[in-house]
Amino acid sequence: MQLLKDRIRKDGKVKEGNVLKVDSFLNHQMDIKLFEEIGKEFKRRFAGEEINKILTIEASGIGIACVVAQSFDVPGVFAKKTKTKNIAGDVYTSKVESYTHGRVYDIIVSKEFLGKGDRVLLIDDFLANGKALEGLADLVKMSGAELVGAGVVIEKGFQVGGDVIRSKGIHLESLAIVDSMDEKTGTIVFRDEH
Amino acid sequence: MQLLKDRIRKDGKVKEGNVLKVDSFLNHQMDIKLFEEIGKEFKRRFAGEEINKILTIEASGIGIACVVAQSFDVPGVFAKKTKTKNIAGDVYTSKVESYTHGRVYDIIVSKEFLGKGDRVLLIDDFLANGKALEGLADLVKMSGAELVGAGVVIEKGFQVGGDVIRSKGIHLESLAIVDSMDEKTGTIVFRDEH
Numbered sequence: 060m061q062l063l064k065d066r067i068r069k070d071g072k073v074k075e076g077n078v079l080k081v082d083s084f085l086n087h088q089m090d091i092k093l094f095e096e097i098g099k100e101f102k103r104r105f106a107g108e109e110i111n112k113i114l115t116i117e118a119s120g121i122g123i124a125c126v127v128a129q130s131f132d133v134p135g136v137f138a139k140k141t142k143t144k145n146i147a148g149d150v151y152t153s154k155v156e157s158y159t160h161g162r163v164y165d166i167i168v169s170k171e172f173l174g175k176g177d178r179v180l181l182i183d184d185f186l187a188n189g190k191a192l193e194g195l196a197d198l199v200k201m202s203g204a205e206l207v208g209a210g211v212v213i214e215k216g217f218q219v220g221g222d223v224i225r226s227k228g229i230h231l232e233s234l235a236i237v238d239s240m241d242e243k244t245g246t247i248v249f250r251d252e253h
Numbered sequence: 254m255q256l257l258k259d260r261i262r263k264d265g266k267v268k269e270g271n272v273l274k275v276d277s278f279l280n281h282q283m284d285i286k287l288f289e290e291i292g293k294e295f296k297r298r299f300a301g302e303e304i305n306k307i308l309t310i311e312a313s314g315i316g317i318a319c320v321v322a323q324s325f326d327v328p329g330v331f332a333k334k335t336k337t338k339n340i341a342g343d344v345y346t347s348k349v350e351s352y353t354h355g356r357v358y359d360i361i362v363s364k365e366f367l368g369k370g371d372r373v374l375l376i377d378d379f380l381a382n383g384k385a386l387e388g389l390a391d392l393v394k395m396s397g398a399e400l401v402g403a404g405v406v407i408e409k410g411f412q413v414g415g416d417v418i419r420s421k422g423i424h425l426e427s428l429a430i431v432d433s434m435d436e437k438t439g440t441i442v443f444r445d446e447h
Contacts, residue, residue: 118311
């Protein structure tokens, strides 16, 4: 998605440790006009697929998922992160290892909002090691719903997440795949521009 | 807002301890069509006010804030909750006491995204004791931005938050004010229906 790549080049900041800061438009301040274009692009990429629910994970996925849900004219659901050990029986739960925060947390979704007959598209802002999407896909499987695919805004192509998700046969669409970044020069190389 | 009150009566669940569960449409599963109507209603209630930024707090405020931001045609920003003690100098920080979780956490917003010249509308899903809105108002004040007002979807009128916020002279608009609830009968009384 050229508009997105241009924006990443213009406003993204490459930091030490392969960190790409896009918090001026994606995951702290949110450019809703850009989100609308992102929503349209996912709708185009999953055209012809029957989708009745968008599933994301708190917190930074929620805003994007809402605007994507508008494009598909369906409700959004966000999985909650929790450290509570004793989970009531009315939720599906999975574990996610956070690359950014270096810890494991439980994610939950109420059984009321995911189940047999649902056709689900996962949405998230970033794909790095794939743990968040794997956890969400777990929840979908447990619930008996159908996983239609996953859409991420930025895939870090130099980390394993994209391969992990694709190797499971999940239809993954990433709007920008960063294959390399250089914190010294600020250079960002996208996958189809090699 | 009648559409919202009708929805709360239809799908809200009154639980022990003055808990109003609206997670089927507001803060777990999200009815984006309803969010669009909420956005239009806030736009109507703050008509004539110059607003260039929507500020909310993670996680459940983010979806609503995004759709409200569409109505105002401005960017949204969400304050992050953090337990990190050593905050870098490039953020504004305040403290919020959580009624639901019974603990205090720091909220932060990057100095890049809030400052002099900004005219800010706060948005959140619930108003109970007012601590979250107070924390957000703090961040706005620290930044030198102008606080135009605050919009909440559901105000618990039997808790102190509404009085606290209004007594500070903040223009507060609540789309539904619950004055009392009965967990035994499931009855919900809204403020203008006494």
